[in-house]
Amino acid sequence: MDNIFGGLEKFGLNMEDMGDLFSEEKPEEKEKKEETAAAEAPKTVDDMDEAELLFQRELTCTVCDHKFKALSVRSSKLRRLPPDKDLRPRYKGVDTLKYDVYSCPYCGYTGMTRYFDHLSPLQIRLIRDGVCSKFNSSLLDVPETYDYDVALERYKLSLYNTVVKKGTISEKAYTCLKMSWLCRGKIEELLAKGASKDSETIKRCEKEELTYYAQAFEGLIKAVASESFPICGMDQNTMYILIAQMAIKLEKYDVASKLVSRILVSKTAPRAIKDRALDLKQEIITILRGTAQ
Ligand SMILES: [Zn+2]
Numbered sequence: 001m002d003n004i005f006g007g008l009e010k011f012g013l014n015m016e017d018m019g020d021l022f023s024e025e026k027p028e029e030k031e032k033k034e035e036t037a038a039a040e041a042p043k044t045v046d047d048m049d050e051a052e053l054l055f056q057r058e059l060t061c062t063v064c065d066h067k068f069k070a071l072s073v074r075s076s077k078l079r080r081l082p083p084d085k086d087l088r089p090r091y092k093g094v095d096t097l098k099y100d101v102y103s104c105p106y107c108g109y110t111g112m113t114r115y116f117d118h119l120s121p122l123q124i125r126l127i128r129d130g131v132c133s134k135f136n137s138s139l140l141d142v143p144e145t146y147d148y149d150v151a152l153e154r155y156k157l158s159l160y161n162t163v164v165k166k167g168t169i170s171e172k173a174y175t176c177l178k179m180s181w182l183c184r185g186k187i188e189e190l191l192a193k194g195a196s197k198d199s200e201t202i203k204r205c206e207k208e209e210l211t212y213y214a215q216a217f218e219g220l221i222k223a224v225a226s227e228s229f230p231i232c233g234m235d236q237n238t239m240y241i242l243i244a245q246m247a248i249k250l251e252k253y254d255v256a257s258k259l260v261s262r263i264l265v266s267k268t269a270p271r272a273i274k275d276r277a278l279d280l281k282q283e284i285i286t287i288l289r290g291t292a293q
Pocket residue numbers: 061062063064065066104105106107108109
């Protein structure tokens with residue numbers, strides 16, 4: 001756990017009395033409301049830099065009522081690129097995942113954008129006791145962009161808050177998955193800037209990526225067994241594809257095979273998902289043949 005939450009000490013927070021990440025029971029709520037970004041005429045400019053794709057969104061903290069600003073993505077200006085195999089979203093010029101967390105600089109309440117406004121009175125009390133009472137206020141100034149380290153720190157705060165408010169297993173797992181994807185984005189950025197693949201920094205990032213990935217995997221497996229779909233905004237078949245793909249990366253081929261089979265015999269899975277499952281099946285067979293030789 002120290003590994004996952006390392007760096008939060010400067011905010012006055014620590015994980016000593018928190019126990020296992022996925023052991024908490026979830027009390028309630030799984031609504032999601034994607035806020036639409038401010039409407040702007042779409043530009044056809046191809047080479048906008050990251051800052052131009054962002055704006056400062058004004059928010060009101062659900063816990064302390066202070067108004068604060070956070071960087072948010074202008075979705076009307078985004079250009080989607082093909083996602084990674086495990087559904088990690090990719091866009092031209094910006095890694096939108098970096099901007100998927102809101103954090104109140106006054107009281108420390110932090111959450112993924114889709115969950116930020118949805119707190120029960122009980123959860124507000126839990127956050128006040130478990131976060132706000134200890135939190136050293138952070139910087140009020142909003143930078144031009146969030147770099148990966150800042151983004152990861154915001155996600156750690158978000159995960160911490162989710163544990164404190166007894167959020168769902170899927171919310172915690174999804175946070176871990178996005179943190180893992182952020183590490184991947186950071187690695188890509190470092191390599192693009194000329195870092196060597198064998199450098200200590202890259203190796204450290206890869207280890208971190210895998211740590212969050214394994215946590216996310218464990219959490220998603222538990223979430224599909226205990227929560228009802230949609231989970232994290234995904235229907236059952238999409239979630240099975242995601243977990244199967246993650247299982248392959250984590251070399252848990254039995255889990256991957258089982259999920260792929262479930263999709264292939266499903267009467268409701270659409271053609272595109274079945275095709276995807278067939279590709280995965282082939283991938284697993286190829287890998288297992290390779291390791292058997
Ligand atoms: Zn606040």
